[in-house]
Amino acid sequence: MNNQVHEIAAHCDQLPERFIRKDDEEYGNITNASASSPTGIPVIDVSLLTSSHSELDRLKSAITTWGCFQAINHGIEGSFLDKVREISGLFFNLSADEKKKCLREENDIEGYGNDMVLSDNQTLDWTDRLYLNVLPQDQKRLQFWPQNHTYFREVVNEYCSKIEFINEVILKALARSLNLEENCFLDQYGTASKMIARFNYYPPCPWADKVLGLKPHSDGSAITFLLQGKEVEGLQVLKDGQWFGVPSVPDALTINVVDQMEIMSNGIFKSPMHRVLVSSKDQRITVAMFCMPQTEKDIGPVDGLITDGTPRLYKNVTYSIEFYLKNYQQGTRSIDACKI
């Protein structure tokens, strides 16, 4: 597949078969799609997490039931989040020639492209994306960054530092919520923790009900920080066999506690399955920041959680992107491959 999805949207009068979503990939009960919960995705005030026990309890409850929450008062100004939205739009609005300079190579994940084709019967996602390694600094490959766009670089770098800071706050709070020493998750990050920025662009789709922007998946990182656009929604999270819409809350970040945290918490936190629906009229742009431990480092359940009554449920693993993709290709979830 050479074409970007937005080109297919503009030039095809029939939906290419590879994009048609399959029933066996639906997981939850699709008749209940878009169900709204009486309470909805929990909203957590990050500024209270160091001082308020009840907010810490609400955080734990959010993660053990939903696996995600809407973070407010996280310390990043709304005006700065608007800049992140602005540079994302700016990238996808570049001319086709400019964007193609950032194109990923066939067997590489980094750069501009669409779904990596890993198996013959894979359903393709209705999305174009720009995928950039932002940490560690020395693993940045600037050839994939938009050329001559100092503003883009500055905003991404500043956003990365701000997310790094919030990531620490959340990791410490999650540890305290389990009555563990607050650095126990951070200690597994190593000295060169990793962060990936993924800019997702979902063009409007004339066959919106036949495709998915992103197939059901769980993220391979430890914590994912998602910045949604302000108007168009589409993200859904699976809970108790039903898909629930994740609204866009002004100035909030949607935080998912995902695969590597499931392992480190010995399964107390469950990495949420989520997917993306697309709109027939409106485009949607989101920015996911995937934070995780240093690639070369083994991770495993923290010692304090293993007791006679609660045995270790996961092996120690190096949860690399190659490991994640290998499982994806075989149709298995990498998290399941780590279970004892």
Ligand SMILES: O=C(O)CCC(=O)C(=O)O
């Ligand atoms: O765009 C979204 O709403 C979700 C993105 C996502 O799940 C991902 O990039 O892994």
Ligand SMILES: [Fe+2]
């Ligand atoms: Fe995701």
